[in-house]
Amino acid sequence: MAMLLEDQHKNYELFRDFLSTALIEKATQPEPKARRRAKSKKVTESTASRPTSENSLKDAEDLADFVEYIAAETFESLPGELKTLDYYAYSKDGDLQDRYALPFTGADVGALIPSLDPSITESLQTYGITHEDRQGIDEFLAPVLTAFMASISKLPPAPSSTKKTVTALVKRGWHREEDLQNVAWLCGACHRFVHHFASHEELARYYYTVDLLLEQDEIVQFAKWVGRLRWKGR
Structure with a gap:
């Protein structure tokens, strides 16, 4: 390159x-389980x-x-x-x-x-x-x-959008306002994977801490691999 x-x-x-x-x-x-098939010595292209x-x-x-x-x-x-x-x-x-x-x-x-x-x-x-x-x-x-x-190509979020989100979470009774000061610092790859894993509402309601995210097998599997990638430290 x-x-x-x-x-x-x-x-x-x-x-x-x-x-x-x-x-x-x-x-x-995970690799798919092989289907049982009739015995044949012929090796197909696939x-x-x-x-x-x-x-x-x-x-x-x-x-x-x-x-x-x-x-x-x-x-x-x-x-x-x-x-x-x-x-x-x-x-x-x-x-x-x-x-x-x-x-x-x-x-x-x-x-x-x-x-x-x-x-x-x-x-x-x-x-x-x-x-x-x-x-x-x-x-x-x-x-x-x-x-x-x-x-x-996306417009960077306006500062006011964060305030609106915080207000909505408190009004719905999902979190106390003082709890919303907690921040989970994630690398770019993990941040994008988390948002691929769940919607904004699901993250805010059910997976709002790193510990809660790590209770999910899909997250654990991804974190295990991405956490050891050498380019993250560059």
């Missing part, structure tokens, strides 16, 4: 967070291409390297304007809004990054992240790029 320019770091880190969430979800999914135990991402160090590699190579293939785009530039340019209308589809991804290195496709297939017959790389990247684009 070419060296990132100073004004590209923020968007790269955002993109890597969204991509890592998608990759980790795929990599940590069987031959299926990832083996040697091609797994169960080790956190390997997963960290894999996330970094896929994120870096894919980000480099994005249009240059997306690498530095922010809300203020996006909101003033109607052409950008038309060109990057959301949500992205697989076809949109193919048009956005036509020069993506074929080794990325091969790597994702090797580790069972994508499958040509079920979900190709364009379909896999579509929600990742949609989330990334939505994030960089």
